Amino acid sequence: MTISHPPPLRTRVKRASWALVAGFSLTALSGCETMGEMNPDTLGTLIGGSAGALVGSQVGGGSGRLVATGVGTIAGALIGREIARHLSRSGQQEMVDANQRALETGQPQSWEDPETGARGQTKVTQRSTQRREVPVSVKRDRVDEMPPIDLIGSSYRATASSNVRGGPSTEYRSVGSLAAGQSVHVVGKVEGRDWYLIAEEGAADGFVATRLLTPAPQQPQSPPVTGGEGEVMLVQAERTCSVNTTRVTEPDGSVAEDRIRICEGPDGYVIEEA
Incomplete structure (x- = not known):
């Protein structure tokens, strides 16, 4: 792959x-x-x-x-x-x-x-x-799959109205949405797929297609995803x-x-x- x-x-x-x-x-x-x-x-x-x-x-x-x-x-x-x-x-x-x-x-x-x-x-x-396991707080009621990711850990901005999915594909259910211009914390990019894992309120809560987000380092972002409101999971990350x-x-x-x-x-x- x-x-x-x-x-x-x-x-x-x-x-x-x-x-x-x-x-x-x-x-x-x-x-x-x-x-x-x-x-x-x-x-x-x-x-x-x-x-x-x-x-x-x-x-x-x-x-x-x-x-x-x-x-x-x-x-x-x-x-x-x-x-x-x-x-x-x-x-x-x-x-x-x-x-x-x-x-x-x-x-x-x-x-x-x-x-x-x-x-x-x-x-x-x-x-x-390097690849290692990192602790990430995850909202398990919203995230259906947790694939390996490439760490980013920065603020991004939605370039258009965007669906947030339970997994890195349009085949997964919609668990939320982002408005155009909305800032969000990107935990990382899914390996081999054009999807970002995002976090809000201190926990990973879904995936957004990469084409719909752009880096915005100085925009507000969510609280730390290593200790947010969610179940802590060890995620394979590069x-x-x-x-x-x-x-x-x-x-x-x-x-x-x-x-x-x-x-x-x-x-x-x-x-x-x-």
Whole structure:
């Protein structure tokens, strides 16, 4: 069976302002070490990454609270790393922006700290796709089949009035509808089929044909589908992980380098130890 991959990363990177990394709070992140086993850099990543996710999740109100979680996680994790201490606040923003551009384009990004004169380069040094089981909250009274998916975890917008189906085919019953222009959270794309698995009110609740949805990263989306109102299922999913490497050269010639691993998840990006 031919596998159809999700849209390029550039269509799914969620942009946000510097306000996303204004505070720090420690929460659990999937795939990382326990507190007792963490080295200081790992702890910094968790604090920063969790803070970004927390602050990002507060952007907007109601169903739009998670509009910036993906970028908040990335930005917070970067600020939590040792390498950020070599930069001014403006330089840290440049580093965050460079990491976003590197994810979007796959190309190395050069940048400079406008206050200290430190120069940086960020590039994607590894990119891999892997299959794993991921927990997804599912409304079982609406979803008749749960096939393998390619993770996306981002907001999309309906381009026309759309039926929501209980499975990835018009042969499945209609379980709802979307109005033209309505925003919805896309958990992922069904492997080998032109259908998206969507979520509303924090749980996967049906499938919509891909031709009827278009990426809208800055539009409101539903609460997390890893802990929403529904039955938690382990879903076979394919996800892409990228390792971003950042190298900073200070005016005195000293060099600092660090890596961060950014993976797709049902709700957006998650940070794992590189």
